[in-house]
Amino acid sequence: MISLCYAYRGCGIFLIMQNKANFEIIKDGGITSPKGFAAGAVYAGIKKQSQGVMDLAVLYSEADSAAAGVFTTNKVKAAPVLFDQQNLKKTGKARAIIINAGVANACTGKQGMENAVLTAELLAKKLKIEPEEVLVASTGVIGVQLPMDKIEDGIEQIKISRSGGHILAKAIMTTDRKPKEIAIKVKSGNTEFTVAGVAKGAGMIHPNMATMLCFLATDARIEGKFLKSALKKAIDLSINLVTVDGDTSTNDTAIILGNGMAMGDKGVIEQGSRLAEAFQEGLNRVCLHLARSIARDGEGATRMIEVFVDGAVSQDDARLAARIIANSPLVKTAVHGCDPNWGRIICAAGRSGAELDPEKADVYIDDICLFKSGTPLPFDKKAAADKLGGPEVSLRMDFHLGKASATAWGCDLSKEYVTINAEYTT
């Protein structure tokens, strides 16, 4: 029961791992909190000045870093995504990432790929590293070529520093209202390292990635194959369960760099070890924080919605139903209007494709049960409306068919969403 209760609060994944590691959020931490990482950003003129003060950012590791990435499942992949996939496959390493906002470099053909390659070369030259050690990421409008003269000037001007994490977090924002960043210190036995992350989200966010850029850094030394599987696991439990509007972008990218600088002459962390568990847990916490921040900051959102589905026959069913509920425009507008119209929740679950028997299912808004075993219950409408009015709304279903559960995150749908998206390029 405790594990369910915790899972329902979005933290259950941590309870499974019984290691004694200690996790501490670093005050005012960011992507440059781990040892040996530096960052910086400039306004290069890619975005209109009014859209934000910076649009070109760099993350850099002083030492060689293992690197891994997970990318959009959209069949239309932006040039930087294809570039990174090739580079990571070849080397499994990277020392720098260059990120621009304003132009997505998607649907830009051969020229787009040449521009991605050139961007990496320009940064490599400046940092005196190899072009193969550079990854690129872009977010913005589709179908527009990168202004390479501005990118070149921007790279020239950019200054990176050990305290540049917060600057990077701001520079990668598009319609985000707040930067999203966190750093966690992990202690396990006599080993200590830091895991940190920064993300942009807001529009177009959907399960299985979105115009979501997420950069993670650690000063732990992680074996390459494990780094990749750990990243995939953490993203699956967090960012892949966030939905803002059901659209999935051409540019979604999550990259992690691990430079090992906190570990001195200690060996590499490999899958299955106690340190590996501690690292995975730290990474999960970082990604979960970023996922919740993305949901909370969805375009036009006034509140975050956390959907917990329990009692499903399989994990896939639980994830599917939770995401479909979180993504239903009718659920989202009902939450926006503080309308406890719970029929929309079970209706969304019913069309999700997950196994569901309405005669057995329960529906809750927070701790108020509205529907039990196929029958609507009388409930205090005012109390339920109040629960929907808070900054974090909890919706819950128990299918009573099996033991699988999942949590997904979304946000309400407001008129502001329409305003933002009706006037994006013009």
Next chain:
Amino acid sequence: MISLCYAYRGCGIFLIMQNKANFEIIKDGGITSPKGFAAGAVYAGIKKQSQGVMDLAVLYSEADSAAAGVFTTNKVKAAPVLFDQQNLKKTGKARAIIINAGVANACTGKQGMENAVLTAELLAKKLKIEPEEVLVASTGVIGVQLPMDKIEDGIEQIKISRSGGHILAKAIMTTDRKPKEIAIKVKSGNTEFTVAGVAKGAGMIHPNMATMLCFLATDARIEGKFLKSALKKAIDLSINLVTVDGDTSTNDTAIILGNGMAMGDKGVIEQGSRLAEAFQEGLNRVCLHLARSIARDGEGATRMIEVFVDGAVSQDDARLAARIIANSPLVKTAVHGCDPNWGRIICAAGRSGAELDPEKADVYIDDICLFKSGTPLPFDKKAAADKLGGPEVSLRMDFHLGKASATAWGCDLSKEYVTINAEYTT
């Protein structure tokens, strides 16, 4: 090319059939245009008075009728859906349909099913027919029991007449702004009959049915098995390709009654005959008209969006991509803001799951090509924005991978949608 061009305008399905039948839209026609059909409606007090003047309607056939239905694929099925499915399976016949708005009778347990049965019995008694000859349909709020005393009084008061079609069309509206009805006279050789339909749509409309009620009537005499397959085919080509907000309801129902009263002593129309083709074509036209009317009248919609996907590897892929594009919030808001941000169209196609190679694909807004074979084209932004500003917006993709095509219909996403749905039950 002509067939493509026609398909693109949403009429291609008619060209395939080379019969010489003649189709004429009956001026001011409706569901009671075919011989022997009568209808009526009252305000029974199920809806709040402010929501509409009528909420209980009846369609009746003077003679025995073959009947067929297609229903929601949602795992949560309302009591009337389960009731009708049982009845149609048993007899394949029906002479009357009773429809209420205001309460969906979904998620209402045993009591809900008893109320559906009782409703049918009350109407049968009034019309002096068997309860097995009555079908029921409901639309409205989920999880609320039907007020059976009001239903009983309403049935008592209801007056049906041969001119009651328009009254029924108005009575079944919920958030619809306009009634949706049509009747078409079909002439083939020396045989003449009428096919008519009426629908409600507006919110929650999505491919594979939605809170969409559609009633069809014909005075042709159609063999039962063919009637069912003809209905399924017509709905698949029309209403199942309409999307308003991606939600699919617990109550979606399309029912057809065929009483044969226009056919005198002529025999029954069976699959494969020339008359069967004429009937199918007439039914397709009726359903297509209703589908387009539903899209045009989506909640908060200011314009209809028609999406045509060509060159897909399979029909399933073409349908999938067309529907996902028509349902993308980012496409819908771009259309609402007259923003020719075509990247959102190809992005939606890319995440649809359909086979797609962006290096081969074209994107059009109306007749303006914006993206060809992987490369963005320069285009007149003002002209493209103007095309998006019309009452019917045409978006088009050619995948250049195969020969399959499909058309889907949707509408733009406005602030009005949020207003309507944020305050539905309260």
